[in-house]
Amino acid sequence: MAFDEKENKPKTSLGRLSRRSFLSQAGAMTAAAAVAPLASSPSPAQTAKADATPAFPGTVSVTLRVNGESHAIQIDPRATLLDTLRETIHLTGTKKGCDHGQCGACTVHVNGRRINSCLALAAMQQNAEITTIEGLGGPGKLHPMQDAFVEHDGFQCGYCTSGQIMSAVAMVKEPWGKTDGDVREAMSGNICRCGAYPNIVAAVQAVRRMS
Structure with a gap:
């Protein structure tokens, strides 16, 4: 210039x-x-990095198989299985009672075994088969245990009922004795604040006699 x-x-x-x-x-x-x-245009490396980034910061990608269906979701790595079932997958039949593993209202099956879902991390259940009360049976096709609870009035307010039924279904397959006392011991982790225990025991025993 x-x-x-x-x-x-x-x-x-x-x-x-x-x-x-x-x-x-x-x-x-x-x-x-x-x-x-x-x-x-972004480089392939930049694109791959962007694709690998979770949709929400601080979350992890998991796939849970619940009641025979796979759910690919983003969750907080600290989320419990209970909260994930209720708040993310929207299966609200599993109830939150004490949230400390003491009442049994949140009982579900993981690989056929009953667990308190409030004490299990959802991120650790990716290779498991999870069953909730919704997967056990529904209107028009109830599970025999659900039928027995109805027949024997095994519930009052109903809040603990899903956990009671899930626990009872698993208990029938476990090596417990045949007496009512054995049933009460096996179901002791499930609390009914309404006090419907005699009817719950009667329902469980009715299904055991059918087996």
Whole structure:
């Protein structure tokens, strides 16, 4: 760029270029150079990294198989199986009682065994077969244990009932004795605040006699 020898100012073929114009043009060129790399297409590595990033920061991707169906979900790695079933997969038949593994209202089956879902991390159940009360039976096709609870009035308020039934179904397959006392011992982890224990025992015994 040529300079005016008298005023020592840059000039172009269009005439003299003021200091203000020169700085404005220089700033525009710098901004264009900075924006250009951002407008370019992302590299394959950048795309792969973006795809691997969870949809929500702090979550992990898990796939849970519940009642025969697979659910690909994003969850907090600290989420319990109970909260994941209720809040993420929206299977609310499993109830939250004490949330400390003391009442049994949250009982579900994992690989055929009864567990308190409030004490299990959902992220650790990815290779397991999980069954909830919804997968046991429903209107029009009740499980024999559900039928027995209805027949013997094995519930009052009903809040603990899903956990009681899930525990009872698993208990029937376990090596317990045949007496009512054995049933009470086997079901002692499930609390009924309404006190329907005699009817619950009668329902469980009715199904055991059918087996």
